[in-house]
Amino acid sequence: EAGVVQSPRYKIIEKKQPVAFWCNPISGHNTLYWYRQNLGQGPELLIRYENEEAVDDSQLPKDRFSAERLKGVDSTLKIQPAELGDSAVYLCASSLFGTGFTGELFFGEGSRLTVL
């Protein structure tokens, strides 16, 4: 069975440019997460979806970040415009479990963003 698939793996852009990341979770996993991981740090949650509903987006910088999961399967995270401080690895994860129990998360390989 395929794991969590993310693309692109690497992206280099100039500041003020837009960028988008795509994630396809494990089949049957209703809960999808986007995390950001800065160098030498642990992942920080940006947004959590249960099916197509964003149930926790309190840490998403909504002035420049947006996300969608229209059909409750794959998801896109967008940054517009990108800033130098957005350089990080963007990790997508999925889980069988939803509200009430946070079980094992399955992570993709991540999308490494460099903003010049």
Next chain:
Amino acid sequence: SQQGEEDPQALSIQEGENATMNCSYKTSINNLQWYRQNSGRGLVHLILIRSNEREKHSGRLRVTLDTSKKSSSLLITASRAADTASYFCATDAEGNNRLAFGKGNQVVVIP
């Protein structure tokens, strides 16, 4: 912050030795999880321990949880070069439904 704090943050050991890492957190939890991350890769789940459990084993891994001290430890026995990675604890706080990760322990196993 609910994030776990791992200790030590960096550990270098010889192959065959045991590696022990600690994690402390601040509020009541439903469960605590440990993940491994190889350089440039995503995180891989290792083990989950619930708040009503005190110890759990999985292969060469042993995890303990002390809710009174709000701390957990991860022991890797008979370490191998392939165990070289960063190890993160993550806590699921009560009433939060958000898995919060610590900064991680970097473990280097020297062949």
